[in-house]
Amino acid sequence: xxxxxxxxxxxxxxxxxxxxxxxxxxxxxxxxxxxxxxxxxxxxxxxxxxxxxxxxxxxxxxxxxxx
Numbered sequence: 001x002x003x004x005x006x007x008x009x010x011x012x013x014x015x016x017x018x019x020x021x022x023x024x025x026x027x028x029x030x031x032x033x034x035x036x037x038x039x040x041x042x043x044x045x046x047x048x049x050x051x052x053x054x055x056x057x058x059x060x061x062x063x064x065x066x067x
Contacts, residue, residue, distance in 0.1 A: 007037065007045030016051065031063055 008016075013024065019033075027033035034054055036044035054061045 006048045007039060008048055008051060009045060010036075013046050013051060017055065032058075032061065034061075034063070 010021065010024070013019075014021065017024070019027070024033055028035050034046055034050035036046050039045050
């Protein structure tokens with residue numbers, strides 16, 4: 001059985017990446033940061049695995065279908 005991927009709130013993403021809200025959203029727009037997943041109306045979250053993948057090589061990170 002595989003482990004479930006948890007969703008992270010924006011405040012958690014900011015904390016682990018040290019990026020600001022504006023920087024995260026600008027990087028997403030440019031395709032340089034993972035996009036959040038719509039969890040329910042008005043609520044989004046980032047997959048922890050996508051944030052970890054970005055942290056491993058932020059300069060060369062590319063969006064994938066699985067992210």
